[in-house]
Amino acid sequence: MSSKTKTYKIILSGGGTGGHIYPAIAIANELKIRFPKSEFLFVGAKDRMEMEKVPQAGYAIKGLWISGVQRKLTLKNLSFPFKLMSSLFKARQIVRSFKPDVVVGTGGFASGPLLQVATSIGIPTLIQEQNSYPGITNKLLAKKVNKICVAYDNLERFFPKDKIIKTGNPVRQGLLNIESKTVEAKNKFNLKAGKHTLLVLGGSLGARRVNELIEKELDFLDTQNVQVIWQCGKLYYQQYRIYNNTKHVQVYEFLNDIDLAYAAADVVISRAGASSVSELCIVGKPTIFIPSPNVAEDHQTKNAMAIVGNDAALLIKEGDLEVDFENKFSQLIASPDRQKELGDNIKKMALVNATKDIADEVEKLLNLN
The missing domain is CATH 3.40.50.2000 (Glycogen Phosphorylase B;)
Structure with missing residues (x-):
């Protein structure tokens, strides 16, 4: 069966800023070229810019009630445990209903609960870390996911070495x-x-x-x-x-x-x-x-x-x-x-094939099923 006729269900999660959203859209676009009959779903944080930008790119999105922990002591932090529990519950519902073959996280608040649920039930998972110093979400997920695509050297300090693939960050074509x-x-x-x-x-x-x-x-x-x-x-x-x-x-x-x-x-x-x-x-x-x-x-x-x-x-x-x-x-x-x-x-520092290289890694995970 050629890749053009294979059908997969793929969830991508990430958001909060354009730095998490656009890489996820770029990866989805590349996978859609490879598997045009596949079904894609994005999961983001309610009231953040992904709820606008992802539909503009032509993809469906569901929102979780989640936000980050503020570094200062604020009233917002008091609501964090409730938001986390709510998001884990909603993420579990989404995963059970959609039944994805693979889940890709590009960072941001929403990717944490979704990747946590996916890894707990054995769905193949990949995270894409854009920064030279990883965020807390990806550091926590690193031991559980199958693969970690990175853009900088020396991230073995934070992630298991055998899971790291240096690909660079996806950019708009x-x-x-x-x-x-x-x-x-x-x-x-x-x-x-x-x-x-x-x-x-x-x-x-x-x-x-x-x-x-x-x-x-x-x-x-x-x-x-x-x-x-x-x-x-x-x-x-x-x-x-x-x-x-x-x-x-x-x-x-x-x-x-x-x-x-x-x-x-x-x-x-x-x-x-x-x-x-x-x-x-x-x-x-x-x-x-x-x-x-x-x-x-x-x-x-x-x-x-x-x-x-x-x-x-x-x-x-x-x-x-x-x-x-x-x-x-x-x-x-x-x-x-x-x-x-x-x-x-x-x-000279550009990694121009990042999107294709990340899609290659996702494709390998799809072939595990």
Whole structure:
């Protein structure tokens, strides 16, 4: 029987941020090409962005009542045990009803209960860890799942060595050939010839400190002959939209044509979430990382340092922005040689076959049945 006619039931779980959602969608898309007659179901957290983004990608999704434990003592933590019990009960119902052949987790709150239930009844499972420092959910699941696909070296500290496969992180397929899209990108964003183009990315929801920096530095950027494509995020768009089309600035809540935004950019300022780092390696653009310090185990700084250590990007910590930003940015924008060096070096770190390699591992698990 050819793979095109095989039918499987596949659950993918992950969410909370685009960094967990888009890899799951990319894996599903690849598996759908291989097994077009198969049935797919996503499981996410209620009220999080996956409940919107997954249906937009054409997949069914069910939501669990789950959220993370707050690191500070808050009233929200009091509800966590109840949410966990509720989510385990609902996850068990979903698994029994859907009867999946394999379950794939890409991190985030919802993947914990679902993978816990799946492993407890012997369903083949795979987790995909995007970061150089794993989150608590995947660390807890590591001993129970069959395979762990990772994007960085030296994760034997956290996971059983015999389960680890280094694949890289799945990225949106449209990013693989952005060099051919430069003219289209410049037309799309109506960019001025002779100006440097800066792309600012703070994640799908937005990054408060990055947005504050860009607002404060708009006059400085203007003096550097820079035009700005600024994705400020859903939470901040109403606040920063007033700068749209002033001082050669374009403000976006979310960039749906991210491939064209990358193609247009000469330099990128970005957070250092795992998906962002993987995308920037593939597009090969000189990048200044401003990691979020407000994430578990400071994993964004660790992600960025894995790139910076190879002289493939610059890093400015939030606390150093006032002192370092203008100096580092002006040096970079004034040096085409340094821009090319960083772009070439970061591109060497790309793992372009990640989605296919992860799908290969899922396929092996399907063949266990």
